[in-house]
Amino acid sequence: xxxxxxFSAKREAIYKILSSTDSHPTAExxxxxxxxxxPDLSLGTVYRNLSVFKETGLVKSVGVIxxxxxxxxxxxxxxxxxxxxxxxIIDIPKSKTFVDQSTINNLENECDVHIQNHNITFYGLxxxxxxxxxxxxxxx
Amino acid sequence: xxxxxxFSAKREAIYKILSSTDSHPTAExxxxxxxxxxPDLSLGTVYRNLSVFKETGLVKSVGVIxxxxxxxxxxxxxxxxxxxxxxxIIDIPKSKTFVDQSTINNLENECDVHIQNHNITFYGLxxxxxxxxxxxxxxx
DNA sequence: TCCAAAATGATAACTGTTCTTAATTATTAA
DNA sequence: TTAATAATTAAGAACAGTTATCATTTTGGA
Numbered sequence: 001x002x003x004x005x006x007f008s009a010k011r012e013a014i015y016k017i018l019s020s021t022d023s024h025p026t027a028e029x030x031x032x033x034x035x036x037x038x039p040d041l042s043l044g045t046v047y048r049n050l051s052v053f054k055e056t057g058l059v060k061s062v063g064v065i066x067x068x069x070x071x072x073x074x075x076x077x078x079x080x081x082x083x084x085x086x087x088x089i090i091d092i093p094k095s096k097t098f099v100d101q102s103t104i105n106n107l108e109n110e111c112d113v114h115i116q117n118h119n120i121t122f123y124g125l126x127x128x129x130x131x132x133x134x135x136x137x138x139x140x
Numbered sequence: 141x142x143x144x145x146x147f148s149a150k151r152e153a154i155y156k157i158l159s160s161t162d163s164h165p166t167a168e169x170x171x172x173x174x175x176x177x178x179p180d181l182s183l184g185t186v187y188r189n190l191s192v193f194k195e196t197g198l199v200k201s202v203g204v205i206x207x208x209x210x211x212x213x214x215x216x217x218x219x220x221x222x223x224x225x226x227x228x229i230i231d232i233p234k235s236k237t238f239v240d241q242s243t244i245n246n247l248e249n250e251c252d253v254h255i256q257n258h259n260i261t262f263y264g265l266x267x268x269x270x271x272x273x274x275x276x277x278x279x280x
Numbered sequence: 281t282c283c284a285a286a287a288t289g290a291t292a293a294c295t296g297t298t299c300t301t302a303a304t305t306a307t308t309a310a
Numbered sequence: 311t312t313a314a315t316a317a318t319t320a321a322g323a324a325c326a327g328t329t330a331t332c333a334t335t336t337t338g339g340a
Contacts, residue, residue, distance in 0.1 A: 008287060008337075027328080042289045047328065049287095064204040067297090067327070081253050090251055098238045099260070111230055112267035113221050120239070120260045127252035148306085148318060167297080182320045187297060189318095207296070207328090 013038060014049045018059060019073035024080070024089040026068040062089060063121070079120040085129035092122070153178060154189045158199060159213035164220070164229040166208040202229060203261070219260040225269035232262070 007015065013034055018025065025033075031046045050071055053059035062070040062080055066087045079092035104115050125133065147155065153174055158165065165173075171186045190211055193199035202210040202220055206227045219232035244255050265273065 010288075040289070042291095044290080044329080045288060051329090064327095069327085081247075081251060081255070083253070084256065090253065092247065093250065098243075103238075104262075107221075107232065107262065110233065111221060113223070113230065113262070114265045114270050115221070115262045116224065116264040118260060118262040120258060122244075122247065122253075122255045122258040124256040125254045130254050150319075180320070182322095184298080184321075185319060191298090204296095209296085 010038060010041060010045055011049050011052070013041075014046055015053065015058065015073065018053075018071060022074070022091060024062050024070040024072050026070060028068070030071075063119075065089065077117070079122065081122045081124065081126070083126035083129055084123055085125055085133070088126050088128075090126065092120075150178060150181060150185055151189050151192075153181075154186055155193065155198065155213065158193075158211060162214070162231060164202050164210045164212050166210060168208070170211075203259075205229065217257070219262065221262045221264070221266070223266035223269055224263055225265055225273070228266050228268075230266065232260075 014030060017030055017034055023029075027043065027046045027050055030050075031041065031043045034041050034046075050059065053071075053073075054061060057075065058073070060072050060075050062072050064070075065082055070089060074091070077097075079098070081090040081092060082088075083090075098120050099118060104118070107113070108115055154170060157170055157174055163169075167183065167186045167190055170190075171181065171183045174181050174186075190199065193211075193213075194201060197215065198213070200212050200215050202212050204210075205222055210229060214231070217237075219238070221230040221232060222228075223230075238260050239258060244258070247253070248255055
């Protein structure tokens with residue numbers, strides 16, 4: 001990010017919409033949702049700024065889910081649940097810590113690696129999809 | 141997999157090379173490494189069979205690392221370390237269990253989800269890359 | 281106001297993966 | 311064995327998400 005003081009208007013809008021949602025959106029979603037307010041926004045700008053945010057640590061990638069990279073402006077260490085059906089991503093309450101520092105230290109020695117961060121992702125069916133699937137199976 | 145009895149020769153070769161390495165390779169790597177033995181192998185066949193293996197649970201995806209999906213024939217629940225520099229993937233000794241069943245049950249209730257599986261990935265620098273980077277900084 | 285650096289829109293290019301199609305191979309049934 | 315059927319394949323086109331290019335515009339400081 002070479003912009004020294006402030007974000008450009010578009011950069012700010014991209015960060016703002018990302019940090020105001022907990023849906024862990026894709027670049028495309030951000031683009032579509034800003035397009036109404038900023039008609040001359042380009043998808044390339046969204047991608048470009050997301051890269052900038054990732055580099056500076058302002059935004060984290062949740063990973064590539066079903067072919068789309070998902071982003072999160074909440075950079076606190078926390079875990080995610082991913083629905084295998086609708087690909088919704090839900091935050092796991094941040095109180096949950098699964099791996100403590102001493103475990104990480106042990107792992108570093110044992111595996112000869114330097115660990116910078118880690119993430120835990122749970123996969124399964126969200127409440128909505130569970131219901132839908134049980135209704136479908138009644139229909140048969 | 142509609143083939144009822146045995147794997148076809150190529151399908152078998154793909155599974156064999158994947159289960160004989162712990163490098164968590166890409167489809168491309170499998171293709172390149174089989175090409176010498178099976179000159180008429182096609183990359184599409186590798187992708188197709190990896191999909192078949194994933195569907196039947198014979199093979200798991202480690203996820204998309206640096207734009208390439210990585211595969212693992214070791215389907216036991218285990219964790220991975222990913223090097224942020226060379227993208228090597230190392231298995232974490234399987235004795236390590238970070239999330240127990242009662243924790244999962246609690247999470248399911250708390251978040252209204254049905255958890256099917258989970259994975260833990262550590263990111264950082266592998267031993268080799270750590271050394272390389274410290275040598276580079278000496279040079280400056 | 282002027283200038284250099286940064287950011288942008290439009291779109292082409294790239295890349296990993298999936299799909300299509302015609303051909304080949306394996307399996308089944310008679 | 312032979313014919314019918316099903317599964318698998320190679321080759322390459324198609325696809326989709328993302329990145330790169332480049333001319334233009336915007337920005338912030340002198």
